[in-house]
Amino acid sequence: MEVTTLTELLDVRVLDRLETIDDLPAGDLARSTALRREGFSAEVTAALLTQAQLRNEAVGKFGPYAAEMLFTRDxxxxxxxxxxxxxxxxxxxxxxxxxxxxxxxxxxxxxxxxxxxxxxxxxxxxxxxxxxxxxxxxxxxxxxxxxxxxxxxxxxxxxxxxxxxxxxxxxxxxxxxxxxxxxxxxxxxxxxxxxxxxxxxxxxxxxxxxxxxxxxxxxxxxxxxxxxxxxxxxxxxxxxxxxxxxxxxxxxRPGRSALVMGERTLLVHEDDVPETDEDRLGELGSFLLEPDGAIVRAGLVTALTGPLQARRLHPSIAYLTSDVAPTGPAAAGVSAYEILDVLPAKVPSLRKELVARGIGSVVIKKRGADIVPDQVRRQLKLPKGDKATLVFTRLGDRHIVLLTRPVVVEG
Ligand SMILES: C[S@@+](CC[C@H](N)C(=O)[O-])C[C@H]1O[C@@H](n2cnc3c(N)ncnc32)[C@H](O)[C@@H]1O
Missing domain, CATH: 3.40.50.150 (Vaccinia Virus protein VP39)
Structure with missing residues (x-):
């Protein structure tokens, strides 16, 4: 936006028009024609339409305040x-x-x-x-x-x-x-x-x-x-x-921390990371836990192992596994999946297993596996059937596919 256009946009009459722009017929073309007919210049008309659109997009960040704000796209x-x-x-x-x-x-x-x-x-x-x-x-x-x-x-x-x-x-x-x-x-x-x-x-x-x-x-x-x-x-x-x-x-506190904000809040700090968690590394439990991205980026995945009674699947992969469903405050830091089965990673054998179980549509998640989910989904060519979540990952040196079901995590 040019400074001159912004100056015109800040005119009271123009700002008032922005407030009531939803009274105009829907669609950019119809609105643009109506605004031009009301005497607004081409630049101001374009700026009004852009601001109306940006206000809509901004609701996710600013809630009701968006309706009172101006923006640039950047x-x-x-x-x-x-x-x-x-x-x-x-x-x-x-x-x-x-x-x-x-x-x-x-x-x-x-x-x-x-x-x-x-x-x-x-x-x-x-x-x-x-x-x-x-x-x-x-x-x-x-x-x-x-x-x-x-x-x-x-x-x-x-x-x-x-x-x-x-x-x-x-x-x-x-x-x-x-x-x-x-x-x-x-x-x-x-x-x-x-x-x-x-x-x-x-x-x-x-x-x-x-x-x-x-x-x-x-x-x-x-x-x-x-x-x-x-x-x-x-x-x-x-x-x-x-x-x-x-x-x-x-x-x-100096050091790395991760703050999970949302319906529930969780704060994890690097002081929470246990000295070692090598004990049962790689031993698959009944649940797969996918830590929140902030915890992964902070390098604090292992801070969840104690509170969630969990262990890592692999030393360099940000999945955890546990024998019990996650509960308590730390559960806010993970999405959880019940592990129903371990399936072969090669597409033809995987397809056979899925078809035998009546599975026809899959959500694919991956960590530590060199696959392109959309490509795998196409290659599987599954007939119509139930929905399942597949997790492509590694257990030690072995490439595996976990057949899972998302679990609602209790706080
Ligand atoms: C990431 S944005 C800030 C966003 C802001 N915190 C918010 O939440 O709306 C960075 C801003 O810094 C401005 N900027 C870049 N270099 C600058 C400088 N040397 N002095 C002042 N502002 C600068 C840019 O024009 C840009 O608007």
């Missing part, structure tokens, strides 16, 4: 989901006592469309946010308009004097993008020194602050985590969304 893609942003806010505010009548001052250095800043200010902090992109900064200012203690500027993170802040927040751009356009193509940046701002600079700032958080992609190389930081991988409703490095008073 800004929405990179924005933190609101419940996760609220978690960031709680971490940055923890232990920062503002004193009587005071507020905790947070600097958000690369605020995007303002999702994290929204949570910081919403939980009572005073927020100074900057973004290097002019349109994105203006949109963040719009999104934060009801929060008087939040201010946004179009500026570079490196130009902000961070000395007076109680906490710093960084969510460096990890994709190469054009300007704040609605539909620009993006590509993932793999070298952390090409993040914007660079990871080296961000970590230096974070280490000097009283409290700081640095949101990064969950594939972060563990070797890049500074020793004094807490690195927390987070999943929300089954999706691994980030790893966040916490410093100063925002850090609870």
């Amino acid at each position: 800004g929405l893609a990179q924005a933190t989901r609101l419940p996760v942003a609220a978690h960031h806010a709680r971490r940055l505010l923890a232990g920062r006592d503002p004193g009587v009548g005071g507020t905790v001052r947070i600097a958000d250095l690369g605020c995007g469309i303002g999702a994290d800043a929204f949570a910081f200010a919403g939980l009572g902090a005073s927020v100074e946010a900057v973004d290097a992109d002019e349109v994105t900064a203006a949109i963040a200012a719009f999104n934060l308009r009801h929060l008087p203690d939040a201010h946004v500027e179009h500026a570079l993170a490196g130009d902000v004097d961070t000395s007076g802040f109680d906490a710093l927040w960084f969510d460096p751009a990890r994709r190469r993008i054009g300007r704040g356009n609605a539909r620009g193509s993006t590509s993932r940046i793999t070298d952390p020194d090409e993040f914007s701002p660079s990871l080296t600079w961000v970590i230096e700032q974070a280490q000097q602050a009283p409290a700081a958080g640095v949101k990064l992609g969950p594939a972060l190389d563990h070797d890049l985590i500074p020793a004094e930081a807490e690195a927390q991988w987070v999943s929300h409703s089954g999706d691994v969304v980030e790893v966040c490095l916490y410093f100063g008073t925002a850090r609870q």
